[in-house]
Amino acid sequence: MTAIYSCDTLNGSTDPLNSSEIIDYAAKLPGVSAVWLPSDISLTDPEQVSKKIQKNNIKRIVIAGNNAGMHKSFFSRAMVLAGNNPGDIILASFLEYGASHKNEVERAKAIVACAVYGVPFENAAVPEDLPLNPATLVIGGGIAGIQASLEIAASKNIVYLVEKSATIGGHMAMFDKTFPTLDCAACILTPKMVEIGQHEYIKLMTYSEVQEVKGVPGNYTVKILKKARRINPDTCTGCGTCAEKCPPKKPSEFDANTTLRRAAYIPFPQAVPNKYLIDASICTYLINGKCGACVKLCPVPGCINLDEKDEVVEINVGNIIIATGFKTFNATKFGQFGYGKYPNVLTSIELERLINAAGPTGGKIAKRVQDKKGNWVFTHESVYTPKSVAIIHCIGSRDVNYNKYCSKVCCMYSLKLAHLLKEKLPESEINEYYIDIRAYGKGYEEFYNRIKKEGVNIVRGRPAKVEQYGDELIVRCEDIEGKRIIEQKVDMVILAVGTEPRTDSAKIAEMLGITVDTYGWFKEFNYISDPVNTFSGGIAIAGACQGPKDIPDTVAQASAAASRVLQSIARNKIKNGIKSLSLEQIETKAKELSQILQE
Amino acid sequence: MSQRVNLNLKNELFLYGAKDWNQCFQCGNCTATCHTTENGFFFPRKTVRQVLMGLKKSLQINIDPWLCTYCGDCSKTCPRDANPAEMMMSIRRYLISVYDWTGISKLLYKSKKLEVASIFLLATIVMILYLLFTTFPSGAAARWIGPDGGALINKMAPWRRIHLGDWIMAAGLITLIVTNVFYMWYKIIYEDKSLKLGFIDYLRPISLLPKIFHPDKKYAKCDEKKLFLYWSLHLFLALSYALMFTIIVFFLGWFQTDNVYPIYHPQRFLGYISTIGLFVGIIYFYTNRTIKNMENSKYSHFTDWTFLILLFSTTLTGILLHFFRILGWPQLTYITYLLHLMVLVPMLTIEVPFSKWSHMIHRPFSLYFAYLKKLAIINHKIILNNCT
Numbered sequence: 001m002t003a004i005y006s007c008d009t010l011n012g013s014t015d016p017l018n019s020s021e022i023i024d025y026a027a028k029l030p031g032v033s034a035v036w037l038p039s040d041i042s043l044t045d046p047e048q049v050s051k052k053i054q055k056n057n058i059k060r061i062v063i064a065g066n067n068a069g070m071h072k073s074f075f076s077r078a079m080v081l082a083g084n085n086p087g088d089i090i091l092a093s094f095l096e097y098g099a100s101h102k103n104e105v106e107r108a109k110a111i112v113a114c115a116v117y118g119v120p121f122e123n124a125a126v127p128e129d130l131p132l133n134p135a136t137l138v139i140g141g142g143i144a145g146i147q148a149s150l151e152i153a154a155s156k157n158i159v160y161l162v163e164k165s166a167t168i169g170g171h172m173a174m175f176d177k178t179f180p181t182l183d184c185a186a187c188i189l190t191p192k193m194v195e196i197g198q199h200e201y202i203k204l205m206t207y208s209e210v211q212e213v214k215g216v217p218g219n220y221t222v223k224i225l226k227k228a229r230r231i232n233p234d235t236c237t238g239c240g241t242c243a244e245k246c247p248p249k250k251p252s253e254f255d256a257n258t259t260l261r262r263a264a265y266i267p268f269p270q271a272v273p274n275k276y277l278i279d280a281s282i283c284t285y286l287i288n289g290k291c292g293a294c295v296k297l298c299p300v301p302g303c304i305n306l307d308e309k310d311e312v313v314e315i316n317v318g319n320i321i322i323a324t325g326f327k328t329f330n331a332t333k334f335g336q337f338g339y340g341k342y343p344n345v346l347t348s349i350e351l352e353r354l355i356n357a358a359g360p361t362g363g364k365i366a367k368r369v370q371d372k373k374g375n376w377v378f379t380h381e382s383v384y385t386p387k388s389v390a391i392i393h394c395i396g397s398r399d400v401n402y403n404k405y406c407s408k409v410c411c412m413y414s415l416k417l418a419h420l421l422k423e424k425l426p427e428s429e430i431n432e433y434y435i436d437i438r439a440y441g442k443g444y445e446e447f448y449n450r451i452k453k454e455g456v457n458i459v460r461g462r463p464a465k466v467e468q469y470g471d472e473l474i475v476r477c478e479d480i481e482g483k484r485i486i487e488q489k490v491d492m493v494i495l496a497v498g499t500e501p502r503t504d505s506a507k508i509a510e511m512l513g514i515t516v517d518t519y520g521w522f523k524e525f526n527y528i529s530d531p532v533n534t535f536s537g538g539i540a541i542a543g544a545c546q547g548p549k550d551i552p553d554t555v556a557q558a559s560a561a562a563s564r565v566l567q568s569i570a571r572n573k574i575k576n577g578i579k580s581l582s583l584e585q586i587e588t589k590a591k592e593l594s595q596i597l598q599e
Numbered sequence: 600m601s602q603r604v605n606l607n608l609k610n611e612l613f614l615y616g617a618k619d620w621n622q623c624f625q626c627g628n629c630t631a632t633c634h635t636t637e638n639g640f641f642f643p644r645k646t647v648r649q650v651l652m653g654l655k656k657s658l659q660i661n662i663d664p665w666l667c668t669y670c671g672d673c674s675k676t677c678p679r680d681a682n683p684a685e686m687m688m689s690i691r692r693y694l695i696s697v698y699d700w701t702g703i704s705k706l707l708y709k710s711k712k713l714e715v716a717s718i719f720l721l722a723t724i725v726m727i728l729y730l731l732f733t734t735f736p737s738g739a740a741a742r743w744i745g746p747d748g749g750a751l752i753n754k755m756a757p758w759r760r761i762h763l764g765d766w767i768m769a770a771g772l773i774t775l776i777v778t779n780v781f782y783m784w785y786k787i788i789y790e791d792k793s794l795k796l797g798f799i800d801y802l803r804p805i806s807l808l809p810k811i812f813h814p815d816k817k818y819a820k821c822d823e824k825k826l827f828l829y830w831s832l833h834l835f836l837a838l839s840y841a842l843m844f845t846i847i848v849f850f851l852g853w854f855q856t857d858n859v860y861p862i863y864h865p866q867r868f869l870g871y872i873s874t875i876g877l878f879v880g881i882i883y884f885y886t887n888r889t890i891k892n893m894e895n896s897k898y899s900h901f902t903d904w905t906f907l908i909l910l911f912s913t914t915l916t917g918i919l920l921h922f923f924r925i926l927g928w929p930q931l932t933y934i935t936y937l938l939h940l941m942v943l944v945p946m947l948t949i950e951v952p953f954s955k956w957s958h959m960i961h962r963p964f965s966l967y968f969a970y971l972k973k974l975a976i977i978n979h980k981i982i983l984n985n986c987t
Contacts, residue, residue, distance in 0.1 A: 336676065398624075399678035435626040435678075464631030464676065478627035478636070478644065485636055 001033040002116055003058045005041065005075065007065035025109045026064065029116045033058065043074055050081035059084060062115045064092040064108075090115045096526060097121045103579065110586040117594035124590040127537060127576040132218040133318035134569050137162065139210055139508070142170025143551060144323035144543025144558040146192050151562035153201040157569055160315055161196065162224055163206045165253065167271035168193055170325055174256060174349065176356040178551055179416040180447035186358075190270050197272040206273060211312065213511055217538025218318045218574040228308040230278035231264070235303045238266065238274045242294035242304060249282045251375070256349045258378045259360035260371075264294050268358065278306065318574060319538050319565040322522060323558065324508060326544040329396030329403070329497040336465040337392065337495055343368035343376060344386075344473060345466060345493045347395075348413060354378055355420050365424060365492075386428055386491035389421055390475045392463055393434040397498030403519065407498030408548040411438045414496040415448055418456045431457045431488060433477055441550075459486065466493050499548045512539055513579075521547045525578075532561040537577035540564050605655040612650060614709045615696075616900035617689040622681040623647050629673035629683040635666050640969065642666070643673055643683035646690060659697050660787050662972070664690040665958075665965030670826055671894020685898045692900060695957050698783045701775070704953040711901050714949070718909070721945035729937060732760060750929035751857050756936060758855045765848055768947065775952035780964050787968050794975040804970040825893060832883050837959070839876025842869065859925055870921065877914045881907055906955045909946040916942060 004026045027035045034056050041049055053061075061075050068091040076086035092115035094108050114121040134157045138145045141163030149159045161168070173193075175185040196202055205224060212223040231242065242264040251257035254267040263283040266276050284291040285306050295304045331339035331347050339345045344367060346354070357363040360378045367382040391414050397407040411434065418430045437458075439448040452458060463477035475488045501520030502508075509516045514534040515523040522541045525533040532540045542561040543554040568574040609620070623644075630636050630644045642663035649658045667687040674684040696705040707714045733756065788794060846854050846869065853866065860866050885907055887896035916939035923932040950956035 394626075394678070400680045401676075401678065435624065461627035461631065462678070464628055464633075476631050478630040480625065480627050480644070485631070 001056065001058050002031045002060045002062060003034040003036060003053070003056065004032055004062045004064055004112065004116070005036045005071065007038060007063060007068060007071050021105055022064070022108050022112065026062075026112045026116070029113060032116060043071070046074060046078040046081055049075070049078035053078060053082040053084065058082075060088040060090065060118075062090045062092055062112065064094070064112050064115065066093070066095050068093040090118065097125075106583045107579075110581075110583050110590075113583075113587050114590045117590040118597065119590045119593040121586075124593055125578055125581055125586045126589070127578055127580055129573040130216060130218040130537075130576055132568055132572055132574045133220075133316055134158070134572075135160065135315070135317045136319045136321065136565050137210075137220070137222055137315065137317040138321045138323060140164075140170070140323035140325055140543070140545070141168030141196075141204075141206065142323060142325045142543060142554075143172040143189060143192075144325065144545075144554045144561075145170070145321070146189075146196055147555050147558035148321050148323060148542050148562045148565075149196060149202050150192060150199070151559055152565055152569075153199050155566055155569070156201055157566075158201055158203065160203045160205060160222075160224075160317060162208050162210055163204075164209055165267065166207050166229070166265075166277050167254075167267040167273070168196060168204070168206060169268075169270075169272070171349075172551060173268065173270075174254065174356075175352050176359075177416060177420060179412045180441075180443040182416070182419070186270065193270070193272040197274075204273065205313075207277065210508075210511070213320070213513075217536065217576055218568075220317050220320060220538070222315050222317060222320075224313050224315065226311050226313055228280070228310050229275070230280070230283075230304065230306055230308045231276050232303050232305070233273055233275040233277075235300050236275040237300060238276065239299065240266070240276065241297045241299060242276055242278075245293040245297060247284075250279065255360055256347070256353045258350050258353050258368075260375060260377060278304070319540070319568060320512065321540045321542055321558075321561045321565065322508065322512065322514075322545055323542045323561075324502055324505065324545045326499040326548070327502050329407075329500050331395055331495045331497050333402065334395055334495070337395070337463075337493065338466045338468065338473075339495055342466065342468045342473060342493075344491060345495065347495050347497045348391075348410070348417060349497065351417055351421075351494050352413075355417070355424065363424070365421075385425055388429040388431065388488070388490040389425075389492045389494065390463075390466075390473075390488060390490040391418055391430070391432045391494045391496060392466075392475070393432065393496045394462065395495040395497045396500070398435065403498060403500065405519065405548065406438065408438070409550045410496040410498055411436075412444060412447070412550065414494075415439075415451045415456075417494060417496075419451055419454060422454050422456060429457060430455075431459060431475075431490065433459050433461060433463050433475070435460075435462050441552075461486075499544060501545070505545065512536065514539055514541075521545065532557060532564050535577050535579040537575045537580075538568070539577075602654060602656040605653040608653045608655050608658070609650060612689055612693055615689045615692040616685075616898065617650075618682050618685060618898070620647050620650060620681050620686060622679040623651065623683075624679055626678060628676055628678060632672045632676055633667075634670070634672070635668060637973075640666065643687055647681070647683060647686060650686070650690075658690070659694070660791065661690070661694070662787060662965050662969050663687070664694060665962050666969055667691075669895040671897075674894050674897075682898070684894060688898075689900075691958065691961075692902070692955075695954070695961065698779045698786070698961065699775075699953060699957075700778060700782050701953075707949065707953055708900075708902060714902065714905060717949060718905075718945040721948055722941040725941050725944045726937065728764075729756075729940065750924050750927070750932040752855060752924065752932065752936065753857055755933055756855075758851050761855070762851045765851065768944070769848060772947065772951050776957070776960050779952065779957070780960060783961065783964060784968065788971060794972060796971060796975055800971060800974050803974060804967055829883075829887075829893070829895070832880050835876045836880025836884075839873040839880070843873040843877070846870075846873075874914060874918045877910065881911045881914065885911075902954050906950055909942060909950065912942045913939065913946055 006023055023035055026032060061079065063071050063075060072089055072091060075089050079086045079089065092111045094111060097107070097111050110125065111121055114124045136152050136157065137160045138149045139162050141161055145161060146168060149161045153159045169189060172185055172189050177183065178185050178188065196204060205226060207229055208224050208226045210222060211225045214221045243262050246262035246264045248260035248262050250261055252259050252261035263279050264276055265279065266274070280286050283306070292306065295306060298304050328347065328349050331337065337345060339347065353359040354361060354365065355363060361380055361383055364383040365386060366378040367384055368376050368378055369382045371377055393410055393414055396402040397405065397410060414432060418432055421428070421430050437448055439445045459477065460480045461478040463475045465476055467474050472489045473491065473493050475490055475493065477486045477488070479486050501516070505520045505522065506516055509522060513536045517523050522545050523534070524531045524541060524546055525535060531546065532542060534541060540561040542558040543549060549557070625644060625648065627644050630642065633642065636642065640663055646661055646663050649661065664687045669684055669688060671684045674682050677683060692708055696708055699705070707717065788796070856866065862868065887893055888899045888903065891897045916935055920932060920935040920939055923935055
């Protein structure tokens, strides 16, 4: 006889997996004689449970729930006390087999059924094969998208790379150096970007967005909105004449809002494609109907067409890789550190641009000043040498008021920024305030020790506030190891902002029929054993859209996603997603298998 | 200072209203946010550390919870929702029971039933004492009713007898308070051998006296604007209470009278002012604790409620007694008088030495001791090293 222990009913009523529906279903399965809830069992007293086991003559126990594994040791003990085989405990872990989808209750039922029949879930739930279109769509042109595209295109299969902004490169193109090797980020990335632009099997679609996805794995029809660039990329030579008379108006996205860009612009000099475009939202001609200076100046006749309209193209692909990446935490939410109020409080991504030789000040540290029109920017005139700089860790990470999770990269990039600042300003004092230093991984701890030796003042303690008196910023903090309260005068404060899912991640997930977790990160099939697949076959995820990740991990996952796609191309068939299977299908298969097992 | 780790300390503190502080990851945010933190006094982080590590001895001589003004800034910005501010209050309750050498406080804090039972027991004792010591008039005709039909309180409860009772109770309570404070001094200052204080050092903090008896202005400076209202109403309540206390303990003969004075007479308007002060304060704190919109009233231990309820009933019976007397309803007046005594006595006996109200003694003396410690640091360059 089998007993089922449902371990999660106490977790809160909002989780649909706690519904009594699953318990009722489980009670009707063959061989099930008892269903126990957490309220029936005291998890501190194995003897009481062993008596229960003996009384009901129970031979097997199925533990069902999100944290099924946590209770295994307790029930093993109870089984031993009852004189049974502790090996006859079967876990029905909802998390592991992905009962976290729209049909999650159905899936949970299937998982319990498989456990009761004694059949591994992955053997009972085998989706059918479908024919495959070998073309692939990669959404997002950051390092993950670039890597995945290159890997697939190397096997001479068509890849459509769709990028929302005007250039590929993503966040990595904005960074100055990479940790822990201190390699120049652009030196690693730019060759790959150029390769994408020139590859004959990669169809690059920048300034485009995926609008609609229809179809089944192996044969998706995707509608892509190509936003009007208003400058023909085929004839544009990238000379920049159009931008000469165009007034700077809008904070540059690529320079993390540290400087202004024009309506006719190129995101950065190494952009791929290296062509200019016109931003309709700030173009004087499109707003007032007067101007058109760029059309007159352009040396190529007919290249600029200010009245160009957006168009929608339709493509057919077999696989989709999502590599949409992350966004940085909005530091204005953190009122006590004065970001947005005090000009010399910067986020880490702003410093990353400021310190970059191709940045707004050519790599010199500058003050944030107001230009004539009142925009806060960094200019060549405002270059100065701060005597003291504070770097504050964990902004918006590991904080119940914002994001509970650790953003994984902030400790390391803060140490890297401390090194870069020390390099640029050898006379200045660099202070780091941390809660815990998380220097995980190859060469990271060594990097931390190196930074410590370089004379960076690393203080354990989370600052409470930053206040400005005159020109000075004051950071108030407890130095836990030094047993004192610090009120440090600094000239510049850097907030090490955490990573967050993109705001439109829920929209993309809905469009593609995949799930997001409570924060908005895309949900993988199985975090440990299958981190690139999703429950819809034919859709893989790569990079920081799945969760906070550093560059090496992102690249590794992008290659893994590519291998997943290439596997289906090599087989010329693709497995349907596990979500296409219904409860009855899995149940029937499990019954069959259990009969074979018994024979 | 070496000491034994007490793993049960955390569980013990749960009974005093503590929350689970395993959440705390020792980031030091609370200490840095706190406007009362100075070098040498790193609360609340250090206190949480003592609790988590089970350093009972360190916790018992910890002055920090008494310096806390409970503005709630630390709880608001705590990245782990560990509620450091509420923790300071729970430890205050714990410390009250530590300083109370009789051990009664410990029992009352830990058991709701015992607290209620002792209130009723004391009320019954008061009633019995009253019945024993009062002299009933003979004959139905003379029911202590004055010539004009009004009540004759001084016939029913002659003020000299009540005053005598007053003084006996006051003597008992003062003995308890003084011994508790002495025990506190013994634990915090005397036993800490690193503090070398001369006799003259004890006299130095005289300048502290005026602000010592009320949460100081730092409190109102806190981020939340509402706190100014909180601070002023607390002051109003405390002053009203002090006024009523002075009148009853020192001028009962003048206050408890059978004459009905005009309204501008101090006997009447002083009474009204202090009643208003008490009511406004009680209602404000009561609503705060029910609405829970401020950090400092989010969590309530049952003793917080008992205190408010007892104070409210005392004030209510007191003012009703006054109105019944003026309206000339003798029977109601006498019943209310007895009821008034029956709530007043338990309130004073339980709350003042053993419960929430002892903060009016412990807090000023903690400020004093903290000042002495600071003096010792300055004088002898001692590093306060009594905990991690």
